[in-house]
Amino acid sequence: MTQYLLSVYVSDEAMANVAEADMQAAFAAVDTFNAELRDAGAWVFGGGLHPANTATVVTPKDRDTVVTDGPFAETKEYLGGFWIVEAPDLDAALAIAKRASVACGGPVEVRPFQDEPAE
Amino acid sequence: MTTDAQVLDISRVFREESGRAIATLVRSFGDIDVAEEAVQEAFEVAIEKWPSSGMPPNPGAWITTTARNRAIDRLRRESKRHDRHTQAAALDPDDEPGQDVGRVTDERLRLIFTCCHPALAPAAQVALTLRLLGGLQTAEIAKAFLVPEPTMAQRLVRAKAKIKANNIPYRVPGDAELPDRLRPVLAVLYLVFNEGYTASSGDELIRQDLCAEAIRLARVLVELMPDEPEAIGLLALMLLIESRRAARTAADGSLVLLPDQARTLWDRDLITEGHTLVRACLRRNVPGPYQIQAAINAVHSDASTAADTDWRQVVVLYDQLLVVAPSPVVSLNRAVAVAEVDGPAAGLDVVDRLAGELGEFHLFHSTRADLLRRLGRTDDAAAAYHSALRLTANAAEREFLERRRAATLSRR
Numbered sequence: 209m210t211q212y213l214l215s216v217y218v219s220d221e222a223m224a225n226v227a228e229a230d231m232q233a234a235f236a237a238v239d240t241f242n243a244e245l246r247d248a249g250a251w252v253f254g255g256g257l258h259p260a261n262t263a264t265v266v267t268p269k270d271r272d273t274v275v276t277d278g279p280f281a282e283t284k285e286y287l288g289g290f291w292i293v294e295a296p297d298l299d300a301a302l303a304i305a306k307r308a309s310v311a312c313g314g315p316v317e318v319r320p321f322q323d324e325p326a327e
Numbered sequence: 328m329t330t331d332a333q334v335l336d337i338s339r340v341f342r343e344e345s346g347r348a349i350a351t352l353v354r355s356f357g358d359i360d361v362a363e364e365a366v367q368e369a370f371e372v373a374i375e376k377w378p379s380s381g382m383p384p385n386p387g388a389w390i391t392t393t394a395r396n397r398a399i400d401r402l403r404r405e406s407k408r409h410d411r412h413t414q415a416a417a418l419d420p421d422d423e424p425g426q427d428v429g430r431v432t433d434e435r436l437r438l439i440f441t442c443c444h445p446a447l448a449p450a451a452q453v454a455l456t457l458r459l460l461g462g463l464q465t466a467e468i469a470k471a472f473l474v475p476e477p478t479m480a481q482r483l484v485r486a487k488a489k490i491k492a493n494n495i496p497y498r499v500p501g502d503a504e505l506p507d508r509l510r511p512v513l514a515v516l517y518l519v520f521n522e523g524y525t526a527s528s529g530d531e532l533i534r535q536d537l538c539a540e541a542i543r544l545a546r547v548l549v550e551l552m553p554d555e556p557e558a559i560g561l562l563a564l565m566l567l568i569e570s571r572r573a574a575r576t577a578a579d580g581s582l583v584l585l586p587d588q589a590r591t592l593w594d595r596d597l598i599t600e601g602h603t604l605v606r607a608c609l610r611r612n613v614p615g616p617y618q619i620q621a622a623i624n625a626v627h628s629d630a631s632t633a634a635d636t637d638w639r640q641v642v643v644l645y646d647q648l649l650v651v652a653p654s655p656v657v658s659l660n661r662a663v664a665v666a667e668v669d670g671p672a673a674g675l676d677v678v679d680r681l682a683g684e685l686g687e688f689h690l691f692h693s694t695r696a697d698l699l700r701r702l703g704r705t706d707d708a709a710a711a712y713h714s715a716l717r718l719t720a721n722a723a724e725r726e727f728l729e730r731r732r733a734a735t736l737s738r739r
Contacts, residue, residue, distance in 0.1 A: 210494040297496040298446060299504075320493045 209294050211252060211321040212301040216314050218288030220259065230313070237311040245293060250304060254291035288314070292321075333378045341370050343543075344387040345462035348394050350434035353441075353497060356398055359459065359487050365398035366390065372397075435460060436551045437497040439544070443512040444495050451486035452515045453522075458483055460547075461519075461540045471522060471537050512548070513561050513617060516541045520565050524572075525721075538569055556608040560618030563604035567624035570597035582727040586633040598628045616652040619644055638667035655684040659694055671701040689718035693728060700735050708735045 226234075238256075245251040263278030279286060291308060295301040301318055309316040345366050352362035369390050383389040442455040453472075457463045463471075469479035489495070500508040523537025545562040552558050574588035583589075605625045608618050623644045630636040645661035658681055666674025675698040678691070685691035696711035712732035719725060 212493075296494075297498075298444075298493040299496055299498070299500070301493075302446070318493075322492075 209296055210298075210301070211292055211294050212298075212304075213317075213319045213321065214254075214291040214293060214301075214305050214308055215287055215317045215319070216289045216308070216312050217285045217317065218314055219285045221284070222314075223259075223288075226313075234311070234313050237313075241307055241311040244307075245291070245304070250293045250295060252292040252294055254289070254293075256289035257287060260286040330378070334374060337370075337373050337377055337382075340382065340386050341373065341390070342462040344390050345370070346435055346438075346460040346547075347387055348391040349459050349462075350438040351391050352394055352398060353438055353459075354434045355395065356402075357497075359490065361398050361402070362394075363459070365394040365401070368397045369394040434497075435547055436499050439512055439548070440499055440508060441490060441495055441497050443508075443515050444490070445508070445511055446493065446495060447486055447489060449511070449515070449518070451482055451489075452511060453518055454479060454482050455486050456515050456544070457519060457537075457540065460544060463536075463540070467536075471534065509552075509555060509557065513557060516545050516548070517561060517565070517617070519544075520568075524568060535572075538565070538572075541565060542569065556611045556613050557615040557617050559604050559608040560615060560621045563601045563608065563621035564617050564624060566597045566601035566604070567621060567628055570594040570601065570628065576723075580723070581730070582723045584727075585627060590631060593628070601625065602628065614647060614651060616648060619648045619651065623648070636667070638664050642668055655681050656688070656690075659685060659688075659691060663694060666698055666701075671698045674698050675702065687718060689715045689724070689728075691715075692718065693731075696728075696731065696735075700731075705735050705738060 242251065242254060245254075260279040263280070265276050265278040265280050266273050267276065289312070291304075293301065293304050295304060298318070298320075301320075305316045305318045348366045348369070349359075349362045352365055353359055356362060372393055373386075373390070377383075439456060439460055442459055443452045447455070450472075454468055457468050457471075458465065465480050465483060466476050469476040472479070474482075499505075519537050520541035523534045523539075523541065542562070542565050545558065545565060548555075548558045549562050570593050571585075571588060573594065574590065574592035575583050577583050601621065602625050605618070605621045609622060623641055626637050626640050626644070641664040642661060645657060645664055648657050649661065659678065662674045662677035662681070665677050675695065678695050678698060681691060692711045692715035696708045696715060699705075699708035699711055709732055712728050712735065716725060716728050716732070719728070
């Protein structure tokens with residue numbers, strides 16, 4: 209089994225254009241999808257994030273660290289939420305990602321984690 | 328003493344057999360690099376041994392067995408973390424020699440779906456397919472696609488790393504996914520073929536090899552998936568295009584277009600095989616873009632002279648093609664057929680409507696130029712040839728367009 213990060217990318221612009229009813233429908237669809245993931249045993253973790261302008265960055269500097277207002281990279285599209293899922297191979301992960309993308313109504317990026325977690 | 332001819336002979340056998348061996352070993356060891364290196368080592372052993380011992384009766388089985396032994400030896404020598412691979416390979420009863428023959432074909436099919444996985448970029452799909460299933464060396468692929476060898480090596484390394492990190496499976500997709508997953512496989516084979524057929528730059532031998540390789544892999548695909556009409560259609564299409572190879576270049580190396588080709592130079596065996604395949608897949612009545620393109624080529628192959636071509640049938644087939652795979656380039660080709668049926672003015676009418684989409688495509692301008700020339704509008708024709716020349720770097724095509732432009736102007 210491999211763990212995969214499923215990242216959802218959003219932009220303020222796109223979020224502003226979503227009607228309230230559609231937003232509620234997406235929340236409901238994601239809830240259903242999450243329940244299905246748990247039932248299938250694929251769920252590891254998942255959640256939605258507050259907008260990028262709520263981010264704070266900690267950077268190492270001279271054996272110490274500095275704290276600054278974030279986000280780390282100013283981009284139009286930013287990480288809006290993610291899932292970590294467990295799947296036997298990429299095809300299975302992509303099948304989950306397809307459902308995730310339909311549920312949340314946005315593009316989903318799939319990336320494998322480096323190692324299987326220690327037992 | 329090994330002669331160059333012997334090395335060439337061994338290289339040929341290797342190219343033909345290495346895809347099976349790599350596919351079998353990937354399945355046994357679950358690792359492309361291990362499989363590739365072991366097969367490469369087996370090749371080196373063959374170069375050393377075969378000239379004196381003679382070629383073994385079944386070179387493919389010899390390569391697979393030698394490579395598997397090399398891989399097991401190597402994994403044993405290496406650290407303990409490989410133990411499970413070694414044991415898996417040693418214990419897997421499917422890997423016993425003698426059982427290979429029936430299953431090996433399946434292994435190649437699995438591997439081609441891995442190489443052409445949609446998670447990989449098309450350029451990487453092509454490179455991996457040629458390297459792992461076609462048995463081409465990295466340098467040969469680099470040369471064929473006109474990129475520096477380190478670039479191609481890097482592309483292959485990245486693609487293999489992506490397969491490994493993502494755990495992309497070695498598996499023939501299930502029926503539900505198959506149509507989506509077969510499409511990139513067919514596209515890769517056709518791309519390899521076209522690269523070999525159309526690009527005029529680069530080593531001519533390597534280019535012919537690419538065509539032969541694409542056809543060989545398509546044959547494997549058809550053999551393994553005899554119920555996929557588009558796979559049959561693609562094989563037929565490539566065979567029919569390939570049948571005209573000898574006729575499409577003149578003695579001086581210049582390009583000869585279909586209507587001007589000496590049809591006696593066409594390869595009758597390839598045409599016969601292509602026609603048989605076209606008929607076989609069309610009977611299934613599940614038309615797709617490759618089958619229809621093959622059928623169009625079959626109409627051309629049927630005509631003993633250019634004037635005998637059944638252009639009405641060609642127009643009908645292009646209409647069908649536009650339904651299943653609409654594209655402005657298909658519309659452009661259809662316009663050429665329309666010009667043969669209803670005259671150059673009607674053809675030009677259709678072509679001119681494509682200006683918005685194809686204005687930067689040299690064949691749009693050269694097609695227009697030819698129709699204008701036939702309508703006696705020589706100045707407009709010359710201008711169109713000029714536009715076409717501005718948009719292509721292909722030496723053979725440029726030479727052809729220059730010649731046509733000069734001929735048009737001289738008739739003014």
